[in-house]
Structure formats: C-alpha cells, structure tokens
Amino acid sequence: MVYTGCRFCLTTNIIFGYINQSQCKRCKRIERIASIDTIDFSTVSDVSGxxxxxxxxxxxxxxxxYDYVNNINKNSNPLNIYKNNFASKLKIEWIPYYRITxxxxxxEGGYGKIYKASINGSIVAIKEFLNSQDPxxxxLNEIKSLYKCYDNKFEYIIKCHGITKNLMTNKFMFIMKYANGGDLHNYLQENFTKITWKKKMHILWRISDGYL
Structure with missing residues (x-):
C-alpha cells in the first residue's frame, strides 16, 4: 500500500499494489508512476556495503x-496469492554475520573454504571464496545462477539461502542448505560399490538437468 499526492488538486490517494498509473479520486486526472525498471538502486540503503x-x-x-501483483485480478483470493507469492516465495537475502554461530x-579447495554453522538453531553450510573482499x-554470476535455480523443479540443486560477509576477513560468503551426506565426491567414495547402475544414471541425469 502506497500513499501518493495528486500534483493538481493535492488530494492524497491510496494505491494498493504495483501499477503504472494512478487516477485521482477527486479530480480524476491520471498520472504515471515510475516502474520498477526505472528505479535507481543507488538510492536504496546499502546492506552489504x-x-x-x-x-x-x-x-x-x-x-x-512484481510477481505478487501480477497475479492479482478481480476474482483473486488475496490470501491465496499471499501464500503462493510471499509466504512461500524463497529468495536469497542478506544475513548479518552476527547471526552465525x-x-x-x-x-578446503582451490576456490575457498566450506564451513558448517548454525543460524537460529538450523544447520547450514557456508561457502567462502578466496579474494572475495571485492566480489x-x-x-556475482554464481549467485545469480543459484537464484534462478530456486524453482521447485531444481529440487536436486543445493539451495542458497543468503549472502553474508566475514567481519574478520571481509570476505563474502554464500549461506547454503547443509547436505548431511557431504559433497558428491565423498558420497561416491563411500557408497560407490553399494549404488546400483540405475541409481548412478539417475544421479548423472539430475546433475545434467541442473546445468540446463
């Protein structure tokens, strides 16, 4: 909900949701409203620095x-739209470093280090990149790719929940879902002889699907 003032009669109008234009309830004049595409993100308060x-x-x-408002029409149930777009919409967010325990x-590898940690009682994996003080x-391409894979059809790809920054090293880190079985290399080393060829082909298929 947004409050906007009419520049012609100075009436305050209330806008529900995202629209391209607004009609004043008093003088009926129509004014255009800036779209999301025209927003200058440099005016938005920094969170990561x-x-x-x-x-x-x-x-x-x-x-x-935008997705939420796009699904609104006169026959919509607002509660259902909220549940489908806000309450259950997964997104990558900024997570302050102090929340990590x-x-x-x-x-450790050539790219950086992997940590196990807790956030609000939940176990997570944290991926720290070398020389990421200046990303x-x-x-940036990797975090964008992870965001695109947040759809349910990519259920076999480890989800990234957020980004944080190590306050001691100033390195940026990905906060990801913790996999109890470890990485694929360790899993295959420990279970290769126990896995059927059908299961191995299924794993390869899911990995390939994630790259498409």
Missing amino acids: NYNIDEFLNFTKFNVV NLKEIA SKYF
Missing part, C-alpha cells in the same frame, strides 16, 4: 512484489 550485491538483493525483493571449517564477476 557492496553496490553490485545490494543491487542484486534489492532486485530479488522487487521481483517478489558454531562456525567450523569442514573442507568478482564469477561470484
């Missing part, structure tokens, strides 16, 4: 609102 990351995070928030390194194009 990095412009590119903040721009992406704000885009995901506006995208949720019990941080423990569990793996590279690769870092």
Whole structure:
C-alpha cells in the first residue's frame, strides 16, 4: 500500500499494489508512476556495503512484489496469492554475520573454504571464496545462477539461502542448505560399490538437468 499526492488538486490517494498509473479520486486526472525498471538502486540503503550485491538483493525483493501483483485480478483470493507469492516465495537475502554461530571449517579447495554453522538453531553450510573482499564477476554470476535455480523443479540443486560477509576477513560468503551426506565426491567414495547402475544414471541425469 502506497500513499501518493495528486500534483493538481493535492488530494492524497491510496494505491494498493504495483501499477503504472494512478487516477485521482477527486479530480480524476491520471498520472504515471515510475516502474520498477526505472528505479535507481543507488538510492536504496546499502546492506552489504557492496553496490553490485545490494543491487542484486534489492532486485530479488522487487521481483517478489512484481510477481505478487501480477497475479492479482478481480476474482483473486488475496490470501491465496499471499501464500503462493510471499509466504512461500524463497529468495536469497542478506544475513548479518552476527547471526552465525558454531562456525567450523569442514573442507578446503582451490576456490575457498566450506564451513558448517548454525543460524537460529538450523544447520547450514557456508561457502567462502578466496579474494572475495571485492566480489568478482564469477561470484556475482554464481549467485545469480543459484537464484534462478530456486524453482521447485531444481529440487536436486543445493539451495542458497543468503549472502553474508566475514567481519574478520571481509570476505563474502554464500549461506547454503547443509547436505548431511557431504559433497558428491565423498558420497561416491563411500557408497560407490553399494549404488546400483540405475541409481548412478539417475544421479548423472539430475546433475545434467541442473546445468540446463
């Protein structure tokens, strides 16, 4: 809900949802309203301290609102629309570093480190990239790809819940769903002889599906 003033008769009008124009209830004049595409994200308050990351995070928030309003029509049930678009809509968000507890390194590779940690009592995996104090194009492309894979049809791809920054190293990190079985390499090492070829082909199919 947004309050807007008519510049002709100074009447305050109430707008529900996202629309391109508004008609004054008093003088009936119509005025255009700036669209999401014209919003300058540099005017939005920073959360991460990095412009590119903040721009992406704000885009995901506006995208949720846009999807919500797009589903509204005169026959809609507002409660159902809310449940389908807001209450259950998963999105990548900024998560302050102070919310992370019990941080423990569990793996290290050429890209960086993997940690196991807790956030509000839930176990998560945290992926820290090398030299991510100034996020590279690769870092930004990966987080955008993870966002696109949030649809339910990508159920076999590990979900990224948010981004944070290590306050001691200033490195940015992905906060992801924790996989109890470890990574695919460890899983195959421990269970390769126990897995049927049908199961192996199913795993390969799901991995390929995630890359499409």
